[in-house]
Amino acid sequence: MxxxxxxxxxxxxxxxxxxxxxxxGGVVGVFTAYYLARRGVKVALVEKGLVGAExxxxxxxxxxxxxxxxxxxxxxxxxxxxxEKLAEETxxxxxxxxxxxxxxxxxxxxxxGWAKWRDFARTVGVTTHMLSQQEATERGRxxxxxxxxxxxxxxxxxxxxxxxxxxxxxxxMSAGGTVHQNCxxxxxxxxxxxxxxxxxxxxxxxxxxxxxxxxxxxxxFCHQLGIRFPQASIRASIMAVAPGANDLPDALHTAEISxxxxxNGGYTLAISGRARVDPTPxxxxxxxxxxxxxxxxxxxxxxxxxxGWRQGHETLRKWRLDAVTxxxxxxxxxxxPDMKQIRLTHSxxxxxxxxxxxxxxxxxxxxxxxxxxDGVPAIGEVESIPGFILAAGFSGHGFGIGxxxxxxxxxxxxxxxxIVDPRxxxxxxxxxxxxxxxxxx
Ligand SMILES: Cc1cc2nc3c(=O)[nH]c(=O)nc-3n(C[C@H](O)[C@H](O)[C@H](O)COP(=O)(O)OP(=O)(O)OC[C@H]3O[C@@H](n4cnc5c(N)ncnc54)[C@H](O)[C@@H]3O)c2cc1C
Numbered sequence: 001m002x003x004x005x006x007x008x009x010x011x012x013x014x015x016x017x018x019x020x021x022x023x024x025g026g027v028v029g030v031f032t033a034y035y036l037a038r039r040g041v042k043v044a045l046v047e048k049g050l051v052g053a054e055x056x057x058x059x060x061x062x063x064x065x066x067x068x069x070x071x072x073x074x075x076x077x078x079x080x081x082x083x084e085k086l087a088e089e090t091x092x093x094x095x096x097x098x099x100x101x102x103x104x105x106x107x108x109x110x111x112x113g114w115a116k117w118r119d120f121a122r123t124v125g126v127t128t129h130m131l132s133q134q135e136a137t138e139r140g141r142x143x144x145x146x147x148x149x150x151x152x153x154x155x156x157x158x159x160x161x162x163x164x165x166x167x168x169x170x171x172x173m174s175a176g177g178t179v180h181q182n183c184x185x186x187x188x189x190x191x192x193x194x195x196x197x198x199x200x201x202x203x204x205x206x207x208x209x210x211x212x213x214x215x216x217x218x219x220x221f222c223h224q225l226g227i228r229f230p231q232a233s234i235r236a237s238i239m240a241v242a243p244g245a246n247d248l249p250d251a252l253h254t255a256e257i258s259x260x261x262x263x264n265g266g267y268t269l270a271i272s273g274r275a276r277v278d279p280t281p282x283x284x285x286x287x288x289x290x291x292x293x294x295x296x297x298x299x300x301x302x303x304x305x306x307x308g309w310r311q312g313h314e315t316l317r318k319w320r321l322d323a324v325t326x327x328x329x330x331x332x333x334x335x336x337p338d339m340k341q342i343r344l345t346h347s348x349x350x351x352x353x354x355x356x357x358x359x360x361x362x363x364x365x366x367x368x369x370x371x372x373x374d375g376v377p378a379i380g381e382v383e384s385i386p387g388f389i390l391a392a393g394f395s396g397h398g399f400g401i402g403x404x405x406x407x408x409x410x411x412x413x414x415x416x417x418x419i420v421d422p423r424x425x426x427x428x429x430x431x432x433x434x435x436x437x438x439x440x441x
Pocket of ligand 1: 027397
């Protein structure tokens with residue numbers, strides 16, 4: 001009943017040296033290694049559990065520009081182009097389709113917010129259509145309701161979270177890179193003031209460049225190196241129903257429920273933004289930085305329990321490089337779903353879309369969504385350790401923008417013109433206050 005994910009065979013032997021070692025086999029690490037391998041860079045990717053098994057398989061699969069913050073929109077637009085090319089480039093199917101995203105609402109101020117975003121998006125060449133009452137009701141006919149209005153973003157789409165990341169990891173190996181599962185990176189060695197090796201549980205890889213793409217584990221890893229990376233995660237619960245419901249929208253957002261058609265014809269169902277905050281030592285450490293973010297989102301957040309503490313991804317403990325670390329104890333961050341919320345999600349979905357009622361629940365899961373204080377990812381070399389590149393804090397948007405982020409990191413490493421302006425993502429910005437800078441959506 002947990003999250004659907006295809007499993008892949010990876011490289012058995014760890015190399016002794018590599019040009020770049022990527023730590024973390026989520027969407028960000030995998031696309032980074034993919035674009036590096038395609039450029040002939042000798043890259044090794046190490047993943048403590050299974051490729052794609054954390055956030056990158058637990059999401060809705062939306063690849064969207066719609067309602068994106070101005071700082072992330074260029075990366076979202078480029079990513080959609082990269083998603084589109086991927087199947088042809090790799091011969092693998094990531095389940096990507098430009099199916100468009102549909103937003104329906106009964107709320108005037110929500111519609112006004114979307115119209116404001118549409119006006120901004122036009123200035124950067126992104127087209128999105130506001131829907132009149134009649135158009136929204138027509139597009140949302142499967143609900144049987146009359147809607148005040150909505151938005152349809154035709155150039156957005158979805159990819160399949162159960163396969164997109166594993167199949168791209170296979171393409172890394174076809175392009176000459178190596179991928180190592182069940183192989184946690186315990187730390188970094190620094191010589192002459194820069195990265196000189198990545199120490200893993202299976203041996204040391206000499207390298208001058210290490211990319212930390214460890215998702216919700218990034219801050220505790222950085223803490224070992226004396227790097228202060230303010231990061232917090234919230235626990236979102238989500239579910240899927242079996243195939244069989246027809247004539248429903250491919251991807252729909254409403255205030256009550258959001259739904260996404262999966263590649264197998266089933267639907268992923270979730271309540272947008274709804275999550276639990278599980279207190280951890282790391283959260284307490286960074287609480288001040290996250291006040292603006294939580295102040296903005298508090299209506300959809302509820303207090304959680306000790307689940308996050310137990311998982312250990314937000315520990316403040318220092319670990320040794322020659323002993324088992326928290327990453328080896330928890331190979332896959334697989335938190336308990338909030339069953340009360342799952343029941344609410346299902347009943348709301350069946351009320352909104354009666355066509356879903358006969359469909360059996362196929363999967364129920366939860367995922368920790370890692371965030372920075374301003375809701376924009378941290379991507380770039382950390383000034384204090386040359387050769388150490390941070391790529392985390394994707395704040396609930398990383399699946400869709402994973403290809404663009406990976407491409408950008410490969411550009412930065414190989415000295416190519418960056419696919420998008422890297423400045424909005426500089427990790428150093430996080431030492432300033434986030435007041436007035438929290439991403440709008
Ligand atoms: C319920 C939910 C819904 C979401 N919906 C969407 C959506 O519709 N669209 C969207 O764009 N985004 C969405 N997101 C967010 C998106 O899934 C994440 O932003 C994205 O997957 C983050 O990718 P990542 O590679 O940074 O992290 P992850 O996918 O979490 O990958 C990090 C990997 O690093 C590994 N790792 C960590 N530390 C180490 C170490 N020391 N050594 C080796 N390996 C290590 C972990 O095991 C993990 O596999 C959603 C997230 C959730 C949970």
